[in-house]
Amino acid sequence: xxxxxxxxxxxxxxxxxxxxxxxxxxxxxxxxxxxxxxxxxxxxxxxxxxxxxxxxxxxxxxxxxxxxxxxxxxxxxxxxxxxxxxxxxxxx
Amino acid sequence: xxxxxxxxxxxxxxxxxxxxxxxxxxxxxxxxxxxxxxxxxxxxxxxxxxxxxxxxxxxxxxxxxxxxxxxxxxxxxxxxxxxxxxxxxxxxxxxxxxxxxxxxxxxxxxxxxxxxxxxxxxxxxxxxxxxxxxxxxx
Numbered sequence: 001x002x003x004x005x006x007x008x009x010x011x012x013x014x015x016x017x018x019x020x021x022x023x024x025x026x027x028x029x030x031x032x033x034x035x036x037x038x039x040x041x042x043x044x045x046x047x048x049x050x051x052x053x054x055x056x057x058x059x060x061x062x063x064x065x066x067x068x069x070x071x072x073x074x075x076x077x078x079x080x081x082x083x084x085x086x087x088x089x090x091x092x
Numbered sequence: 093x094x095x096x097x098x099x100x101x102x103x104x105x106x107x108x109x110x111x112x113x114x115x116x117x118x119x120x121x122x123x124x125x126x127x128x129x130x131x132x133x134x135x136x137x138x139x140x141x142x143x144x145x146x147x148x149x150x151x152x153x154x155x156x157x158x159x160x161x162x163x164x165x166x167x168x169x170x171x172x173x174x175x176x177x178x179x180x181x182x183x184x185x186x187x188x189x190x191x192x193x194x195x196x197x198x199x200x201x202x203x204x205x206x207x208x209x210x211x212x213x214x215x216x217x218x219x220x221x222x223x224x225x226x227x228x229x230x
Contacts, residue, residue, distance in 0.1 A: 001106075002105070002109070005109045005112055005113060008113055008116070009112050009113060009115075009116040012113070012117060012119065012120050013116050013119055013120075015120055016119040016122065016123040018123070019120075019123030019126060019127050020122075020123050020126060023126040023135075029189075029192075029194050031132055031185055031188060031189050031192070031194055032132060032135060035126070035132070035135055035139050035185060036139075038143075038181065039119075039122050039123065039126060039139045042119065042122070042143045042146070042147065043119045043123075045147060046115060046119050046142060046150050049147070049151060049153070050112055050116070050153075052154045053108060053112060053156075053158075054157075056157055056158060058158065061154075061163070061166055061167075061170075064170050065170045068170045068173040068174040069173045069177070072177040072178065072180055072181035075184065075185055076180060076181050076184045079181070079185045079187070079188035079189075080184065080188070082188045082192060083192070
């Protein structure tokens with residue numbers, strides 16, 4: 001049963017990562033890209049969790065805790081220093 | 093792990109399988125929301141799904157699969173730090189998005205921040221005028 005679950009979740013997470021990457025590529029403003037990269041990080045954390053649960057090991061656990069502690073620093077830093085360089089407001 | 097799975101084992105396996113699939117679907121929902129919502133604020137609303145509920149479901153499935161008690165506090169720490177840090181980054185991104193006008197005003201029902209921002213801008217303008225007068229005639 002675990003093999004079926006692994007296949008299903010791998011397909012779902014691949015689609016989700018593709019969506020986040022598309023938003024990073026097209027996303028009209030810098031903040032959209034930061035938000036999408038945050039989602040991509042969460043998807044990678046989800047993949048680490050599923051790997052641990054299916055294969056029944058704990059090798060990724062400390063990586064996951066570290067991700068959840070310091071993963072927000074990137075988006076906070078970018079949001080702190082972002083500036084508006086557009087000619088027209090509301091073009092996004 | 094027992095060599096022959098008992099009924100409890102099967103139930104726990106099924107529950108954790110459901111948790112894994114639903115947790116992965118949260119990530120897919122966030123990605124669809126990122127692609128389809130019109131502006132930064134609504135995309136931010138969608139983006140927190142995999143980080144809070146999705147991570148909770150997946151960590152619970154890890155704990156159920158390993159069948160030991162000592163992993164639950166570590167998983168709890170991972171989830172608590174996620175819940176503590178996601179609002180910080182969402183707040184900073186939302187604040188920067190408001191200040192740089194990455195939002196559609198017509199989609200908001202109320203805007204409680206506008207008065208505060210206007211007041212702060214007035215104060216800044218007054219301070220600048222006072223500074224200019226100090227420089228000017230003297």
